[in-house]
Amino acid sequence: KQEVTQIPAALSVPEGENLVLNCSFTDSAIYNLQWFRQDPGKGLTSLLLIQSSQREQTSGRLNASLDKSSGRSTLYIAASQPGDSATYLCALETSGSRLTFGEGTQLTVNP
Amino acid sequence: GAVVSQHPSRVICKSGTSVKIECRSLDFQATTMFWYRQFPKQSLMLMATSNEGSKATYEQGVEKDKFLINHASLTLSTLTVTSAHPEDSSFYICSAGTRGLTTDTQYFGPGTRLTVL
Numbered sequence: 001k002q003e004v005t006q007i008p009a010a011l012s013v014p015e016g017e018n019l020v021l022n023c024s025f026t027d028s029a030i031y032n033l034q035w036f037r038q039d040p041g042k043g044l045t046s047l048l049l050i051q052s053s054q055r056e057q058t059s060g061r062l063n064a065s066l067d068k069s070s071g072r073s074t075l076y077i078a079a080s081q082p083g084d085s086a087t088y089l090c091a092l093e094t095s096g097s098r099l100t101f102g103e104g105t106q107l108t109v110n111p
Numbered sequence: 112g113a114v115v116s117q118h119p120s121r122v123i124c125k126s127g128t129s130v131k132i133e134c135r136s137l138d139f140q141a142t143t144m145f146w147y148r149q150f151p152k153q154s155l156m157l158m159a160t161s162n163e164g165s166k167a168t169y170e171q172g173v174e175k176d177k178f179l180i181n182h183a184s185l186t187l188s189t190l191t192v193t194s195a196h197p198e199d200s201s202f203y204i205c206s207a208g209t210r211g212l213t214t215d216t217q218y219f220g221p222g223t224r225l226t227v228l
Contacts, residue, residue: 004154041202044206046218089154097143098160099206101155101156102154
């Protein structure tokens with residue numbers, strides 16, 4: 001059974017800092033890995049999707065990496081802003097389009 | 112494009128009543144729809160997967176007679192929580208999947224907050 005762990009559970013940083021969120025998983029037989037953002041009481045916004053054959057993806061100030069051999073992914077956020085405050089979830093897609101989510105990292109960026 | 116809506120966004124009901132939540136893909140036809148449940152401070156847990164015109168596949172530990180899923184068309188799936196109890200209070204999120212050239216993509220709805228008194 002796939003298990004997904006995100007560290008840290010919560011993170012508070014001053015505006016402008018670069019930061020890294022971590023995601024680890026136990027089963028490397030994945031189709032892809034996604035990072036999502038969830039604002040309080042809201043649904044999910046997809047940020048980045050890394051295919052199983054890829055090592056990283058970039059979108060603006062966000063960069064996500066994937067290392068299947070070690071079962072790890074990181075989400076790097078450059079020059080953080082208060083608007084980045086949200087919960088960040090990583091999710092792995094396995095067979096049947098099933099997504100297994102981590103418990104998320106709650107990020108607070110202080111102005 | 113690829114918008115998924117849920118209705119209602121918030122519902123409060125008395126214990127013992129049934130509640131229906133709708134999930135619609137507004138501008139595309141969904142191959143598959145997924146229903147998730149999220150308790151406070153916890154992650155999303157997949158409850159069931161449904162394909163249009165066929166019975167839903169429930170995850171282990173999810174009671175199919177309590178959580179009725181109907182997937183009548185390629186743009187609409189409903190989740191009915193029957194005889195709801197306070198422990199069913201949660202945030203329910205649906206997603207609609209499309210089959211792409213290289214991957215299947217899921218688009219998530221905004222969620223429904225259910226509170227059972």
